[in-house]
């Protein structure tokens with residue numbers, strides 16, 4: 001009972017900018033389905049009244065105070081950039097729009 | 100295709116169609132540090148000097164949530180009459196663009212901090228409008244990109260882009276309205292007034308610089324049209340049409356123009372039997388037009404999922420109650436209170452709309468509300484308009500205007516002299532009292548000096564004096580005129596008249 005189709009994988013791969021071969025699409029569809037099926041077992045253990053949760057323990061956020069701390073220097077910030085110019089990261093021509 | 104097509108006049112578009120709009124406003128907060136790291140948010144720093152492993156997305160770095168940003172989000176939510184979620188969550192919005200270092204933006208998705216609110220405000224003619232708020236959520240701003248090569252600054256044809264991450268990670272709140280229906284031909288005006296009202300609220304809360312011209316408030320406008328029904332039928336029963344989203348509309352005027360333009364453009368398409376494409380559009384400040392951007396069908400899949408590096412935000416009820424109790428007086432309520440205190444009519448209030456703070460300041464500095472209103476809505480508003488600046492930018496303070504009023508009340512200045520004193524202040528000659536001293540503007544209040552001027556005038560015009568003695572009181576004007584001339588307008592005309600009558604009775 002495969003929940004993840006080959007088309008699903010192709011679409012996700014395109015969105016995630018991952019190049020997959022035809023063969024890989026088949027493999028991934030099968031493997032991802034197996035993972036989803038395994039996790040789906042949990043559904044059988046809960047009923048409608050159980051709220052969805054993203055963490056096994058109820059934990060709450062701890063805040064940071066709004067106080068300025070240290071930043072990197074420009075040289076440090078750019079030190080691992082593949083390309084830089086005028087103190088900025090230089091990236092290839094971008095097609096499409098800003099969000 | 101869109102360029103060549105015929106346009107429909109706005110009036111005709113409104114006869115045939117019923118517009119529905121929604122607005123997303125991004126407010127950049129004025130916290131000292133970024134949303135998830137302790138880098139400063141100050142502007143104008145050299146590129147990539149306000150960055151750290153968190154805000155340039157280096158592996159292994161972890162976000163830590165700014166308490167002040169959450170406080171600002173709660174305060175804004177309360178001011179917008181929203182419910183504050185007892186538990187809200189951050190989510191990752193995934194997309195690939197170099198303005199995001201991580202390939203995702205930390206935002207909020209189905210569990211925003213503020214939800215179900217409303218804003219009430221007035222249009223220019225005093226009509227009250229209410230816009231419902233769907234939600235307001237927290238997120239981080241993106242970096243600033245500069246496209247190099249090709250047509251200057253444009254994406255298409257650029258050879259490469261430069262990225263400055265200083266702005267990346269600065270806290271934003273995005274406020275989303277519910278669809279606003281039933282505004283008809285007032286839709287562009289309502290859209291503008293809504294954003295203006297939001298800006299005023301944000302300003303009073305002090306949570307943002309609230310400068311549209313500097314990008315600290317940015318609006319995206321959604322608009323669709325639907326067929327207008329016959330009188331007596333239910334307009335609300337007609338489903339919404341396909342909508343467009345016009346991005347980054349960055350002035351109040353631009354909001355009005357963009358809404359108007361989309362109404363005209365979509366009406367022409369629909370009337371010609373062509374579909375409206377659901378897409379992102381760009382507004383051009385210079386032409387007032389919108390042009391097609393990215394089609395929504397391609398990539399509108401952000402694959403949101405809960406941000407695993409941040410825990411749910413659970414503001415204690417006590418904290419929220421404290422923030423509610425300490426909210427400042429909001430603009431709509433303040434306007435109602437000031438009107439009651441000042442005894443202004445609705446019309447006077449409308450005239451004073453653009454100078455309300457200045458009038459309030461002037462009253463606070465001791466002037467009468469009527470006096471303060473007279474100067475600010477008259478002489479000063481006119482001067483500001485002539486110079487193309489806002490009244491706040493005039494070199495006159497509320498204190499100056501109050502002292503002008505005082506000088507009149509004390510009898511030091513007549514209305515006419517007060518105008519001259521104000522002209523001096525506007526010309527940079529200092530506060531009114533200093534102008535009065537320097538220009539020798541004060542009313543000749545000294546009875547002896549004024550009496551002598553009257554005697555001189557009577558002596559110089561014996562035949563007029565004779566007429567007055569003979570009962571022709573209309574002739575008094577000529578002597579008053581002569582005295583005013585001799586004192587260069589610095590005498591109180593009523594007083595001069597009394598002195599003449601006293602001498603000739």
Ligand SMILES: [Zn+2]
Pocket residue numbers: 133136137138149150151152153154155268
């Ligand atoms: Zn940082």
